[in-house]
Amino acid sequence: MQDKIQEITPKRKHSAKDGEKSYAKDEAKDQAKDEAKDQAKDEAAENRFLQRYSRHLMLEEIGEAGQKRLTTSSVAVFGAGGLGSAALLYLAASGVGILHIIDPDNVSLDNLQRQILFSTPDIGRAKSHSAKDNLAQLNPEIEIVAHRARIDAQSAESFLQPCDIAVDCSDNFAARDALNSACLAQAKPLISAAAIGFNACLIRLQPGRANSPCYRCLHPQEPVFTNIPRCDTVGIFAPSTGVMGSMQAAETLKCLLGKPSLLESHLLWYDALAGQFHEFACAKNPKCPTCA
Numbered sequence: 058m059q060d061k062i063q064e065i066t067p068k069r070k071h072s073a074k075d076g077e078k079s080y081a082k083d084e085a086k087d088q089a090k091d092e093a094k095d096q097a098k099d100e101a102a103e104n105r106f107l108q109r110y111s112r113h114l115m116l117e118e119i120g121e122a123g124q125k126r127l128t129t130s131s132v133a134v135f136g137a138g139g140l141g142s143a144a145l146l147y148l149a150a151s152g153v154g155i156l157h158i159i160d161p162d163n164v165s166l167d168n169l170q171r172q173i174l175f176s177t178p179d180i181g182r183a184k185s186h187s188a189k190d191n192l193a194q195l196n197p198e199i200e201i202v203a204h205r206a207r208i209d210a211q212s213a214e215s216f217l218q219p220c221d222i223a224v225d226c227s228d229n230f231a232a233r234d235a236l237n238s239a240c241l242a243q244a245k246p247l248i249s250a251a252a253i254g255f256n257a258c259l260i261r262l263q264p265g266r267a268n269s270p271c272y273r274c275l276h277p278q279e280p281v282f283t284n285i286p287r288c289d290t291v292g293i294f295a296p297s298t299g300v301m302g303s304m305q306a307a308e309t310l311k312c313l314l315g316k317p318s319l320l321e322s323h324l325l326w327y328d329a330l331a332g333q334f335h336e337f338a339c340a341k342n343p344k345c346p347t348c349a
């Protein structure tokens with residue numbers, strides 16, 4: 058009799074608890090799928106990292122730890138002209154994680170003789186945005202932030218804030234002075250270069266370090282406007298900006314990797330016409346208007 062009762066007793070109805078169980082099962086399945094997808098993505102990203110930066114990874118002085126340090130660094134490049142073009146191309150190719158590009162101008166035809174980041178179709182576009190697009194094609198793994206902005210005291214301070222290092226590729230004293238003050242205030246290194254005619258120079262300024270000069274230690278007097286040679290009045294030898302911009306990238310990468318340099322205490326002078334480099338020792342100026 059008991060068996061019969063059992064036979065005619067309908068099987069337990071689908072309860073709310075069963076629904077919860079099946080929902081939990083589906084959720085667990087989805088989670089496992091998502092995890093597998095994430096793992097595949099991570100593996101693909103790791104493979105791209107190993108392949109893209111393999112020639113850096115081979116260098117004992119950089120290796121995997123150094124390259125990962127570069128990919129987690131951020132650099133602000135002030136000025137996307139001749140110096141900035143070369144510096145930005147190498148910084149992007151080398152895998153600096155976040156690049157901020159600050160420049161107020163548009164690309165013009167007479168820029169293309171030396172500003173190798175741009176091509177003829179870029180004429181008329183904002184340099185910062187055009188640079189961002191072109192660099193993103195070179196290295197889509199990094200983040201690039203374009204700022205179409207003039208370089209003054211306020212913008213130098215705010216654009217430098219999220220970055221580890223400033224690269225000065227600007228073309229006027231006011232911008233250089235503003236960058237110098239911002240780097241001193243935030244105790245961040247400044248890789249400063251300039252180019253005119255057949256000459257170019259470079260120095261790595263390290264605020265906070267004993268005896269490290271600042272830009273105004275080297276240039277205590279603001280030059281009289283009419284005395285400043287400009288590339289649009291005296292001309293500029295195209296490759297000299299590329300040489301110095303590339304060296305700015307080298308000093309920036311070394312600085313991010315914690316490598317010392319002669320250029321922390323010496324100004325490098327490049328005479329492209331003679332084919333010569335010279336180094337001049339520089340020291341803190343006790344009468345500097347900015348850091349003394």
Ligand SMILES: [Zn+2]
Nearest residue numbers: 271274345348
């Ligand atoms: Zn100084």
